[in-house]
Amino acid sequence: MEIDDKKESIQTKKQNEVETIIEVGKFYFLNQKFDEAIAEYRKAIDLDARNADAYYNLGITLEAISDQDGARDAFEKALELEPENKGAREHYDRLVEE
Amino acid sequence: MRQFAVIGLGQFGSSVALSLAQKGCEVLAIDRDQDRVDEIADQVSQSVTVDAADEKALHSLGMKDIDVAIVSTGEDIEASISIVLILKEIGVKEIIAKAVTQIHGAILKKVGADRVIFPERDMGERIAESLASPNVMDYSEISETHSIVELVAPKKFWGKSISDLKLEEDTKVSIAAIKRKVPVVTPEGETEFKEEINIRPRPEDKINRSDTLIMIGSFEGIQKVRGIQ
Incomplete structure (x- = not known):
């Protein structure tokens, strides 16, 4: 029981850390510091490769700097992890159409 | 509002007709193939199944009120040349024609097309x-x-x-x-x-x-x- 609690606490801590990193990424993005935002989102993905939000935000940032291929791959990954992600779906469909 | 006629509803022609209609323009869509006409009939102002290379048929459509005619029967070279000639005779204000080769384009210009386009090229x-x-x-x-x-x-x-x-x-x-x-x-x-x-x-x-x-x-x-x- 104690081990389970410990595991859960580590998991929650990691989750919080990833969310904080994504928030930092968003801050950079909103300040048009695109390279810094990309570095943060990649850091979040390194910690949690199943985080659809990190991939979505990475996609938005890459698309903003016209890296269409990179953005498409990121949205595709976000959709793979979270098929109902509406934003990722809209961006992905538009990029595929282009 | 400017009135358009699109003659030849292949992929290019139907996409021109639909885009114009979506922008709120009056569009008369013409093709000799009933199925092609049926496909876009309810999305354009008017659609007619007729062989536009037939001079009488084209005259009967009252084309003289058309501001711009787009002739997109490109693959049928002979038909597109005849249609441009007839439209010029009728007095359509502006004729845009689709060509498939340079020579085809040069002929279309000679017979009266105001603008020749080569969409594929x-x-x-x-x-x-x-x-x-x-x-x-x-x-x-x-x-x-x-x-x-x-x-x-x-x-x-x-x-x-x-x-x-x-x-x-x-x-x-x-x-x-x-x-x-x-x-x-x-x-x-x-x-x-x-x-x-x-x-x-x-x-x-x-x-x-x-x-x-x-x-x-x-x-x-x-x-x-x-x-x-």
């Missing part, structure tokens, strides 16, 4: 341009010597003002507009970007990392700019 050129340099988002020739290009802002331009770039002096290429993706937060709290366009930017306007530039210039000038990293 033009699309091929555009795709080649964007493949040859991935930072070219769009490209089209506006004359025999000049083109307009949409280019992702090269790294060398970031943070600089248009006057700092000295583009016009060095290459005679001018920046007609800047498209910028501006980061925003949606009401749901998601990050997004919206596209803003700055038409005829001022010399002191600065280029951003997230900009694409719409530039006009000679082929040589544009080529020089595309070489800038």
Whole structure:
């Protein structure tokens, strides 16, 4: 029981850390510091490769700097992890159409 | 409101007819194939199944009130030439015709087409341009010597003002507009970007990392700019 609690606490801590990193990424993005935002989102993905939000935000940032291929791959990954992600779906469909 | 007629509802013709109709224009769509007409009938103002190369049939449609006729029976070369001739006789104000070869295009001009277009050739050129340099988002020739290009802002331009770039002096290429993706937060709290366009930017306007530039210039000038990293 104690081990389970410990595991859960580590998991929650990691989750919080990833969310904080994504928030930092968003801050950079909103300040048009695109390279810094990309570095943060990649850091979040390194910690949690199943985080659809990190991939979505990475996609938005890459698309903003016209890296269409990179953005498409990121949205595709976000959709793979979270098929109902509406934003990722809209961006992905538009990029595929282009 | 200007009235359009689209003659020949293949892939190109039907897409022209539908796009015009979606923009609220009056469109008369014509083809000799009933199925093609049926496919777009409820999306355009009027549609008719008729062989447009038949002079009497075309006269009977009251085409003289049409402002612009688009002849897109390109593959049937003989038919497209006849149709342009008949439309000219009827007195249609502007005739745009689709050609498949240079000679076909030259004949269409001779018999009265005001403008000849080569959609496949033009699309091929555009795709080649964007493949040859991935930072070219769009490209089209506006004359025999000049083109307009949409280019992702090269790294060398970031943070600089248009006057700092000295583009016009060095290459005679001018920046007609800047498209910028501006980061925003949606009401749901998601990050997004919206596209803003700055038409005829001022010399002191600065280029951003997230900009694409719409530039006009000679082929040589544009080529020089595309070489800038």
